[in-house]
Amino acid sequence: MTELLAVALAPLPEVRPGDDLAALIVGAWERTAMERQDLTPREGDVLVVTQKIVSKAEGRIVDLRNVEPRAEAVEFARRFDRDARQVEVVLRESAHVLRMERGVIISRTAHGFVCANAGVDASNVSDPDTVTLLPADPDRSAADLRNRIAEAIGVAPGVVVSDSFGRPWRWGIADVALGVAGFSPLHDQRGLPDAAGRVMRATIVAVADEIASAAELASGKTSGRPVVLVRGAALPQGDGSVAGDVVMPPEFDLFP
Amino acid sequence: MTELLAVALAPLPEVRPGDDLAALIVGAWERTAMERQDLTPREGDVLVVTQKIVSKAEGRIVDLRNVEPRAEAVEFARRFDRDARQVEVVLRESAHVLRMERGVIISRTAHGFVCANAGVDASNVSDPDTVTLLPADPDRSAADLRNRIAEAIGVAPGVVVSDSFGRPWRWGIADVALGVAGFSPLHDQRGLPDAAGRVMRATIVAVADEIASAAELASGKTSGRPVVLVRGAALPQGDGSVAGDVVMPPEFDLFP
Numbered sequence: 482m483t484e485l486l487a488v489a490l491a492p493l494p495e496v497r498p499g500d501d502l503a504a505l506i507v508g509a510w511e512r513t514a515m516e517r518q519d520l521t522p523r524e525g526d527v528l529v530v531t532q533k534i535v536s537k538a539e540g541r542i543v544d545l546r547n548v549e550p551r552a553e554a555v556e557f558a559r560r561f562d563r564d565a566r567q568v569e570v571v572l573r574e575s576a577h578v579l580r581m582e583r584g585v586i587i588s589r590t591a592h593g594f595v596c597a598n599a600g601v602d603a604s605n606v607s608d609p610d611t612v613t614l615l616p617a618d619p620d621r622s623a624a625d626l627r628n629r630i631a632e633a634i635g636v637a638p639g640v641v642v643s644d645s646f647g648r649p650w651r652w653g654i655a656d657v658a659l660g661v662a663g664f665s666p667l668h669d670q671r672g673l674p675d676a677a678g679r680v681m682r683a684t685i686v687a688v689a690d691e692i693a694s695a696a697e698l699a700s701g702k703t704s705g706r707p708v709v710l711v712r713g714a715a716l717p718q719g720d721g722s723v724a725g726d727v728v729m730p731p732e733f734d735l736f737p
Numbered sequence: 738m739t740e741l742l743a744v745a746l747a748p749l750p751e752v753r754p755g756d757d758l759a760a761l762i763v764g765a766w767e768r769t770a771m772e773r774q775d776l777t778p779r780e781g782d783v784l785v786v787t788q789k790i791v792s793k794a795e796g797r798i799v800d801l802r803n804v805e806p807r808a809e810a811v812e813f814a815r816r817f818d819r820d821a822r823q824v825e826v827v828l829r830e831s832a833h834v835l836r837m838e839r840g841v842i843i844s845r846t847a848h849g850f851v852c853a854n855a856g857v858d859a860s861n862v863s864d865p866d867t868v869t870l871l872p873a874d875p876d877r878s879a880a881d882l883r884n885r886i887a888e889a890i891g892v893a894p895g896v897v898v899s900d901s902f903g904r905p906w907r908w909g910i911a912d913v914a915l916g917v918a919g920f921s922p923l924h925d926q927r928g929l930p931d932a933a934g935r936v937m938r939a940t941i942v943a944v945a946d947e948i949a950s951a952a953e954l955a956s957g958k959t960s961g962r963p964v965v966l967v968r969g970a971a972l973p974q975g976d977g978s979v980a981g982d983v984v985m986p987p988e989f990d991l992f993p
Contacts, residue, residue: 483962485743485955580991587991595906604940645942649905649992650851651913651983653923653943655950667909684860686901686953687909694911695951697942698970699741706739714954727907735836735843736905736992 485713487699488513488520489706490528495607498540503629506530506708510634513710520710527639527714528630529696531707532659533602535622535642536613543570543601545610557581567603567612574599574614579737590615593728594659596646616642619660620722627662639663639716643693649736656697658689658723665721666690687727688717741969743955744769744776745962746784751863754796759885762786762964766890769966776966783895783970784886785952787963788915789858791878791898792869799826799857801866813837823859823868830855830870835993846871849984850915852902872898875916876978883918895919895972899949905992912953914945914979921977922946943983944973 491512493505506528514521536542550558550569558565561584568586572578575588579595589595592615600615616622623640631637642660647653658666666689696709731737747768749761762784770777792798806814806825814821817840824842828834831844835851845851848871856871872878879896887893898916903909914922922945952965987993 483745483955483957483960485741485951487741487951489739582991585991589906645940648943650845650985650990651943651946652985653941653946653983655943655946657907684901685909687904687907687911688954690907690909690911691950691954694947695741695743695954698944698947698951699739701739701971704739715957727909729906729908734906735838735841 483713483715485695485711487529487695487709487711488517489700489704490708490710492705493534493707496534496537498537498542500538501629502530502534502538503626503633506626507630507633509708510710522634522636522638523712524636525639525712525716526636527641527663527692527711527716528626529641529643529656529693529700529709529711530623530626531700532600532615532619532642532644533613534707535616535619535626539616539622541614541616542611543614545570545612557586560584564603567601570612570614571598571601574601577731589731592619592659592724593730594646596644600644600659615644615659618724620662620724621660623660623662637663641689641693641696641711643696645697656690656693657687658693658727661689661721661723663720664689664716665719666717666723666727667721668715668717688714689723689727739969739971741951741967743785743951743965743967744773745956745960746964746966748961749790749963752790752793754793754798756794757885758786758790758794759882759889762882763886763889765964766966778890778892778894779968780892781895781968781972782892783897783919783948783967783972784882785897785899785912785949785956785965785967786879786882787956788856788871788875788898788900789869790963791872791875791882795872795878797870797872798867799870801826801868813842816840820859823854823857826868826870827854827857830857833987845987848875848915848980849986850902852900856900856915871900871915874980876918876980877916879916879918893919897945897949897952897967899952901953912946912949913943914949914983917945917977917979919976920945920972921975922973922979922983923977924971924973944970945979945983 545566548566550565554568746765801822804822806821810824
């Protein structure tokens with residue numbers, strides 16, 4: 482029987498640029514496992530780490546006091562009651578703007594992610610004049626964490642760097658994977674027989690995204706517990722990446 | 738500490754039109770709880786039930802032998818190696834076609850869902866000449882199941898009717914909620930302080946969708962276990978619905 486367990490690890494201190502995030506996570510895992518011995522690291526465990534703390538540790542923080550907004554940003558901010566400097570940073574982080582209307586900016590980042598505000602985020606940052614950017618290479622961030630954690634504890638967990646994305650056509654945000662290490666983010670079930678014995682034609686499951694969503698439920702946005710242990714998911718073998726496997730190249734995009 | 742648990746209930750027999758799905762689910766839950774007493778029904782439990790078995794029980798099955806495809810369906814099927822009768826059913830289930838190219842049909846259903854093939858599905862149906870349609874009113878399907886299960890066992894579980902949707906801009910499918918009963922599908926955290934004590938402006942979490950995704954990880958597509966018990970999610974209070982709360986009205990749609 483498959484059983485999925487998602488547990489938020491013990492709280493982390495406020496993460497600052499240059500902090501050793503892997504060490505902080507190992508510490509949180511150790512404190513968690515002292516209370517709950519069944520949560521001692523095991524083969525197949527996945528740690529889901531929110532983008533925000535990865536970005537902070539990597540110094541992906543912009544001081545808005547040093548940002549000079551272009552005219553387009555000033556005008557958009559004025560019309561929709563936003564911070565022009567923040568809009569400027571969003572535009573700088575956007576490789577291609579898909580929509581810029583009704584106060585919303587939907588763009589494709591240099592990584593290829595299509596999301597609101599190019600992932601630029603002001604929430605959960607203690608200084609109101611700063612924002613965080615997405616990690617420069619979230620797959621590499623995940624791989625670095627995986628390697629450093631493995632060195633410390635002797636087990637290499639899967640790692641997902643997660644963020645909350647809105648979706649077209651549905652209200653609400655859901656967490657998805659920005660980066661992954663230790664397993665393939667997609668489970669390609671094409672060619673496998675379904676429960677009725679028929680071959681499935683087009684079933685590729687976004688396992689890493691679903692793991693990110695499950696982790697969000699265990700963590701919550703306000704908890705101070707930005708790392709979640711997910712255990713029991715069937716992890717697709719292989720060394721895939723979100724950038725290489727999940728991000729859809731623009732030429733396949735039906736909604737440019 | 739929040740802890741999310743998702744466990745697939747014992748397998749169900751093949752579901753047929755007119756079957757008492759609530760009774761089948763109660764039976765599966767009882768068999769599961771005999772092996773795992775900790776899985777005895779509790780307040781706050783959510784059952785995630787795949788659309789496919791709900792549709793089958795409700796008789797939402799179309800016999801393709803009785804379908805006469807229109808010329809547009811014949812032409813599209815010929816170009817992209819699809820079944821013209823199935824394309825015809827997809828067009829009948831589409832209130833509005835957003836994209837119909839490269840063999841893919843993305844449309845808005847009468848419910849307001851934007852998805853591939855209007856939710857018409859040939860997989861996991863034992864007769865290759867039949868397809869399933871989405872339930873006519875998935876929120877009502879969920880509410881009916883919740884009420885009937887509560888009558889049988891004395892505890893009213895939350896119920897999610899789930900389906901696998903593709904996403905624009907990302908490869909892979911992830912499970913979302915088509916219908917919900919017993920809790921609100923969105924957790925509106927606007928106005929709550931975040932971990933840094935700042936007020937969050939635009940955080941509405943799609944809890945029911947994330948629950949559906951977590952359940953998919955515990956079930957898998959090929960397991961014959963189409964019902965998953967999810968325990969531990971913080972369920973937003975209220976009697977919301979997917980149709981009323983999650984489905985974005987077309988006038989807000991940035992990607993028509």
